[in-house]
Amino acid sequence: MATGTVTGAPASATLPPRRRRPRQHLLSDGETARTPELVMRYLLLLVVVVVSIGPFIWQLSTSLKGVGENPYSSPPQFLPSDPTLANYTAVTDVIPVWSYIGNSLFVAFFNVSLSVVGCAMAGYALARLRFRGRLIALGIFGATLLIPQESSMIALTQVVNAMGLGNTLIAVFLPTMMSAISVLLMWNAFLAIPKEIDEAALMDGATVWQRFLRLGLPAVKGTVAVVALLAFMGSWNDFLWPLLILSDPDKYTLTVGLNYLQGTFADNPQVVAAGTIIAVLPLVVLFLALQRVFFRGVAEGGVKE
16 A cells, blocks of 8 residues: 655755844934944044044143143153143233133123023014014024124224223123024024913913013023023133223233233243133033033924924
8 A cells, every 4th residue: 555755844954044133232312223333433423522622631731741841742742741730830920810710700790691681582582472573683683693703893893982891891791792693592492382381371461571581481491501601601712802802901801811821931832731721621610510401401492392
């Protein structure tokens, strides 16, 4: 009796080899990235860090080098062989650093205060109020971003001198107390607030000032911090405008006063580097302390629900 044969896969047959998937990494935002892509991201990030922070680190290292060390040696010596703070002492011995810092703080305080108040009011009016010429005013603020600041300094100097404010610290912060970019930042932040909030406040009889102070400002605290930080950095770093408007050395701001180091210590770059660190260090400390508020404020109003 013939028996049927059962056909099937032989025992020795094996499945084809599975292709190995490239290794992926889970990023903090929930996305995945392959290993080559992740390496490329870190390399680009390293390049950005070197370009942006490298000059500051080099100046810091130069400011700590002694007189006998050559900052321009080849190959360059990054770390000082004998660190010293004598260069910082030399800066304070040549120029009245504390007096210049006081002048800069005076200018920065009023610049920040007036900028926050003025830009917040202007941004709220453009975003939440309806009046004739609102779009024209918004376009003017945007157009001013295209105008270089240096092109208007001669006219500003004539106006300030005609007002009798020449050679005063008031003239340093008065023309620059409000910037178009800060107004537009506040406008964008106020624009992201839902309209239903204003409608509910109007039904309850709230005035414009009550809506601005009790509803608007608490919702854009992050952007207010960004505007304040930008105003402080712009005021602290400003050099050309104070140099034009101030003639009395006792009223110089820190950036203008440190300019004397270029001529006095032309052959000693270590002291010049120490003066640079003195001027930049407050900004670095302030930014590190407020970086979370700064980045939260930059993103504020970017996504509208």
